[in-house]
Amino acid sequence: MPTLIPDLESAISIATGTPFHVKQQRSVGGGCINQAFVIGDAADPARRFFVKTNRAALHPMFVAEAAGLRALGAGIRVPQPIAHGISGDTAWLVLEYLPLAGSPDPELMGAALARVHRITPTGAPRFGWEIDNTIGCTKQSNRWHDSWVDFWREERLLPQFRLARQNGFDFGVAGEAVLDKIPDFFRTYSPQPSLLHGDLWGGNAAGLADGTPVVFDPACYFGDRECDLAMTELFGGFGSRFYAAYHAAWPVDAGYAQRKTLYNLYHIINHLNLFGSSYFGQARQMLAELLRGG
Known part of the structure; x- marks a missing residue:
């Protein structure tokens, strides 16, 4: 995935209107379907995003997920979708990073x-x-x-x-x-x-x-x-x-x-x-x- 990180940096920068350059990256559990990791900004380590990846052919799955999150957000808190795309043979979805802390009230x-x-x-x-x-x-x-x-x-x-x-x-x-x-x-x-x-x-x-x-x-x-x-x-x-x-x-x-x-x-x-x-x-x-x- 040689272009993945540059593509993520570009997409996040455009979507948020603020330049973003990856300094930190750590893998997290993405369930049994996708791979997932969290990336942090070089200029502001507290500025983080959650990224899910899968095969390029499954990009429509991420498009639909983003649409669903936007709809649900009218009634309940969700990780807001930031951007999605394809880099080489990898589809990706960037979401707002939320510091989850256990079960909901x-x-x-x-x-x-x-x-x-x-x-x-x-x-x-x-x-x-x-x-x-x-x-x-x-x-x-x-x-x-x-x-x-x-x-x-x-x-x-x-x-x-x-x-x-x-x-x-x-x-x-x-x-x-x-x-x-x-x-x-x-x-x-x-x-x-x-x-x-x-x-x-x-x-x-x-x-x-x-x-x-x-x-x-x-x-x-x-x-x-x-x-x-x-x-x-x-x-x-x-x-x-x-x-x-x-x-x-x-x-x-x-x-x-x-x-x-x-x-x-x-x-x-x-x-x-x-x-x-x-x-x-x-x-x-x-x-x-x-x-x-x-």
Whole structure:
């Protein structure tokens, strides 16, 4: 990556209006998808930026991430996107560096998520997003739909089922039956499109020193707000104070308890497609639960 650092210096200088020259560089955890590091300025070591890199072909993933962060920033603190680009065979995204200090304050987090969910699409109340993005490194189609049931079936569950079959995991008639059953979960509930983080588990949220919530690594779209809430419960939960604060700001519908399995099925099958057979049994159990209920 011989041109990466000069390209970063140039892009940051242009974006911020202040010259930037890298003096300090240290690697940090970038998750299981990207590589990441923090760079500091020669003139002002306290002036730092967070940089994510991946293959050049994945530059659209960073474009979509930047768009998602900008949208989420209207309701919750995010690392602001500074610039993105390609240097040789490397795609990169420069973000504001935030000194994260552990978990977010749960009450502030719950209230902030409710604010995010109050953000709706301009114009007609449709489900989808301005561009496609990724969930992990799986392509996520955000084609606009007027019907939430159609969106969830066509743009979320059906692509994951097809990918699972390509990867050797066939759910057979159970998968088809759940796809056919989706309308049953919405007989008395008509969700309105809300801005969603889209990948909201504990690893994608943190707090500043004063507890201010910060979210990152989004997979945004406009959908049923219950999708975000469901995922917060999938890998350990955010704690009772978070949920109490969210529900105080915006209570959920009584049918959420059943629909959260429908929504989390998407993420479990995605994990199956990304990480392998250890998620196959869990996905089958969720399918059986959905076929018993609704």
